[in-house]
Amino acid sequence: MRGVIKGVLAEELQNSLRMKKEYEAALRSLPKGCLSAKKIRGHEYFYLVKRVNGKVRYFYKGKISDAEKKKYDEAKKLRAKYRKHLSQVKKQIKFLRGSLRGKEAV
């Protein structure tokens, strides 16, 4: 039998591995790109900026609704948060695998 601490660490590793998949899926589900506003003769026009085949491209969206603006703003904030958490989870996995490396199998 594994010790109590190793048992807890093994369980936490499983949790972190699951979470890694969840954050990757959550990032994929967010709308791609960010909005960029340009003011032309007092009117605000929007472009959707995103990477296509590694290159940054601008797609003209024109005038958009507040709801759409809010959607992209929220996605931007969540993307930053999810990326941060994904990085944290990857560090946890590395740490937990290191801690569990030994004679016993994880």
Added chain:
Amino acid sequence: MEKKQYDLCIEILRRFNKAGILDNFILIGSWCLYFYEEYFQDKEYTRRLSLMTRDIDFLIEHPRKIQQQVDIPELLKDLGFVTIFKGSKGYIKLDHPDLLLEFLVPEKGKGTDKPYPLPMLGMNAVTLRFLDFLTTNTIKIKLEDFYLTLPHPANFALHKLIIFQRRAREEKALKDRNAAVELLKILIDKDELATLKHALGSIPMKWQRKIIKGLELAEENGIIKLLNLSNSH
């Protein structure tokens, strides 16, 4: 425990309180051990119990009595929680690198392996046996400007003594057993033997027998003697 983990826990409680739903919940699981520090007013005692996981579990004693419509996944979304559907039955869990949040309700009647729906909260809950025992004697501790409900440490420890014997994984069982025994010793040291005896007396004989068996497995004959328990029960 890391400060950011504690801060996140407090932020969740703060939001539940602001949404008016915190009073419906009883915090259970290993996080109780951390908050018992407040109850015991003694940091040295609870240092002995501090093997905690990221799981934070909330028990809902009366799920049908919840009046407020609060979408919990939405309430916690900006903190970076992601909603997951665990297992084939679709239990909802909220995951964050620092905390894993889950809801539980006491199992009634024959029991079921299906999740208990909590439509008012946008969640569902796991139903488990013996949780009623945690609701019969609770304490409230003050955090900032609100109160958090926890099971009384006596009920918490005795409950752990019952459930560790039902754990499939041996190391998890050992963790529960150790926490229970340490907590019982703290309660005895703190002159709470009468509360312990009262909690024991309030439960069915069948459960009492399980507790005795748990203490025997832990080779804690001293505690059995102090609680005036014997196999003849």
